[in-house]
């Protein structure tokens with residue numbers, strides 16, 4: 003949980019024996035990740051454990067790292083930062099936590115937890131030997147309580163921004179997810195999307211991904227949002243296709259950020275007043291996030307499965323008498339071009355040229 007307020011946090015797990023300790027070291031690793039540490043380092047090599055934890059990270063998010071098979075004593079001694087050893091024999095955490103927080107404002111910290119017997123060297127190398135109550139319990143509880151004390155409980159609200167995101171519920175379970183490209187296309191096929199829709203969304207995807215390459219947009223959201231933006235057209239080609247598409251995806255537990263991309267993709271957005279006149283639920287459908295803006299504009303620049311120029315888009319809107327909407331599209335183009343440091347129209351031309359070659 004690196005931030006301006008403190009350095010990185012490494013957990014050093016020693017005494018791990020792959021067969022006997024598989025479950026408890028997995029739990030130490032999961033606690034380290036869930037409660038705000040940045041990485042775990044384990045003395046014995048255990049590829050299976052690494053794989054399991056990496057798998058959790060790839061599904062549930064964050065950038066937690068795991069590394070096993072290190073010489074713990076050397077690693078602990080050479081660590082450039084504050085060294086802690088969690089031990090029932092140490093000083094009560096409450097007597098030292100403020101000092102530790104102060105010292106780690108600009109420095110990294112390593113927290114050692116043992117398995118069975120912890121060698122005396124761990125105590126001698128440590129800057130602090132810290133006890134979470136002077137009674138024997140477990141490395142899992144000791145680490146959890148230490149991190150919770152260190153972060154003052156703030157770690158419980160950390161956003162991991164994963165492919166899978168749990169929606170807290172009083173009863174039952176709900177997980178919302180970000181589909182990858184293959185899953186997004188499968189959702190379209192499951193909804194009997196026509197070839198025409200598929201060709202269109204693939205072109206919008208190509209352009210949206212090219213634009214997002216110039217920004218810090220979340221490419222997973224841009225990918226899924228661009229492929230799914232017209233799913234509502236499997237039901238209607240009316241102005242309400244964005245609203246209907248959003249509802250289809252809501253029913254499939256798709257991540258809310260993708261639903262918003264879909265719902266806000268029409269032109270450069272629809273205001274609440276326009277929505278009322280158009281007969282769709284009265285609220286703002288203006289793209290707000292960078293991902294929403296990219297998909298909306300990429301869609302504006304693709305007619306059927308061809309890339310068209312901004313001038314042409316504007317002309318089309320003018321011909322329909324939609325002057326305000328045209329102006330908003332122009333403004334969106336300017337805003338995105340500024341963010342990208344390059345004209346969106348030009349990026350679109352590149353994508354088009356690459357296709358023709």
Ligand SMILES: C[S@@+](CC[C@H](N)C(=O)[O-])C[C@H]1O[C@@H](n2cnc3c(N)ncnc32)[C@H](O)[C@@H]1O
Pocket residue numbers: 087088089090091114115116117118119120121132133134135136137138139140141142144
């Ligand atoms: C099951 S204990 C075994 C420790 C062993 N008895 C020793 O110290 O040599 C495993 C780990 O849990 C952690 N632990 C257990 N009780 C603790 C406590 N009261 N305070 C801090 N850490 C504790 C320590 O990190 C310890 O290395």
